[in-house]
Amino acid sequence: MFRKILTIAIGCISFSVFSLSAEVAIIVNPSVADNLDRKQISRIFMGKDKAFPSGSDVIPFNLNEGSGVRNEFEKMVIQRSPAQINAYWGKYVFTGKGTPPDQLKSEADVIAKVKSSPNAIGYIDAKNVTPDVKVIATF
Template sequence: MRAFISLLILFLALPLSAAAADLVLIANPKAGIAHLTQDDVTNIYLGRYRRLTSGVTAEPIDLPNESEFKARFYRQLVSKSLPEINAYWSRLIFAGKTQPPQLAGSAEEAVRMVARRPGALAYVERPHADARVVVVFELAN
């Protein structure tokens, strides 16, 4: 009976969560920025530059490849799949000097890291954005 109810909840919850769970980019309130454009987000996350308009060095935080959010994030940001993003980084890592974003273990850790560092940036589901962080960019579906 409990199993049945769990499944039922799962089934009911999934569409609800999918529909409701928009990804947002969050920053430390101390970073001094209220809003970022999509190009800003792209340039920061794909290593083009790391300085924010406020002069703070941006520290983008990525989620692990397994994370469902990571794939969604990059798709929604630059319409690329994760392997493509990984191939991109592999050329720079292999022959260049540009470094990829820091890796957080999970969305909660990412939120903590943002809350802790002034230049950090992370993408999470809106519900995860709590009072410690500010949302500077909303990713469109």
């Protein structure tokens, strides 16, 4: 009996921890016709690619550091820790190769930027997607 209760308890704890992570939606303006994979999205947010595959310029927007959605995005898409990303950008900025994406305070701000700019790309929690933007990938 104790083993059965313990198994159920562990299952509940595992489910609770699993359900805390958000599904991240990568969003663009509805006018964007390009599709991007994880690697292309990572390259855009790490300053390595400055255009969509079609050739039009791209402007990435991050959520503020410490945001749960940003942490999930960095883990799933960039596949680096926040410390690794900060070190990367420190070097990138110091050598004059570029600057990190602008940070926005909220998911509503990301949606507003993407909605108003055909060149913007951002990410939000998938449950907060509105008809004003186009989802090109989820992670």
